[in-house]
Amino acid sequence: MREDYLEIRDLRVEFDGFVAVDGVNLTVLQGDLRFLIGPNGAGKTTLVDAVTGLVPATGSARLDGVQLLGKSVHRIARSGVGRTFQTASVFEQLTVLQNLDIAAGAARNWRTLLRARSGIPPTVELAMETTGLTALRDRPAGELAHGQKQWLEIGMLLVQNATVLFLDEPVAGMSGEEREQTGELLRRIRRDHVVIVVEHDMQFLRSYADSVTVLASGKVLAEGTYAQVQADPRVQEVYLGPGHTAEPAPALGEVL
Ligand SMILES: Nc1ncnc2c1ncn2[C@@H]1O[C@H](COP(=O)(O)OP(=O)(O)OP(=O)(O)O)[C@@H](O)[C@H]1O
DSSP states (O other): OOOOEEEEEEEEEEETTEEEEEEEEEEEETTOEEEEEOSTTSSHHHHHHHHTTSSOOEEEEEETTEEOTTSOHHHHHHHTEEEEOSSOOOOTTSBHHHHHHHHHTOOOSHHHHHSOOSOOOHHHHHHHHHHTOGGGTTSBGGGSOHHHHHHHHHHHHHHTTOSEEEEESTTTTOOHHHHHHHHHHHHHHHTTSEEEEEOOOHHHHHHHOSEEEEEETTEEEEEEOHHHHHTOHHHHHHHHOTTOTTSOHHHHHTTO
């Protein structure tokens, strides 16, 4: 079976002379749960903005060989690149099922949305199962717990047939149990998606990352497994500052 992949080459984003993303190369394959980390201002959000078409960039970003840069936000989304934001953007008044229907394009207008339904599209059914929201399908999204709203948003990307999912701090503000459930959800979706998680939560990263890319000052500083990047003195330096590089590794373990 063909594996999907995202291949970013020499990506560069400049804001009025300030280079926020500076020649980034990044390849992520389906099945590899990749975490993108880095100190504040490293360029993580700008990289995602560039690949999703929100800011202009040079270089290339290809999904399965197809160039994304230069396309509109909508065309990039239609090409299979989805993202979530820290604040879930679901329709609070509508039920879980209605939100998924809209995302799937199954409800083209309000009348079809409110009409008695003749069945649930298989993609919507599957997304509810994957995200664990089946039992909550008739619950208004506004009544969902914080974690459940994040899962609904991921479900909305799944029904849109997103191939690449950029997730922005998916466990921020979640309870311990919700974090574990989110980690398991990410493991489920990585099997058939390219999943890139921007995250500051190092404990979550340690538990669930297959691989980690560390950005600093717009460049890739290190890449590898959690253990590899944690042991990298350059990574220790950006997280702890100069002078801390001689600290024993366990000190970094508290940060990373
Ligand atoms: N629209 C913009 N105009 C000018 N500078 C910008 C713009 N957007 C981002 N920047 C700058 O680009 C740099 C990278 O910002 P970015 O938000 O991508 O970092 P980040 O790694 O996502 O940080 P954080 O973890 O704090 O979200 C920062 O110095 C930021 O101030």
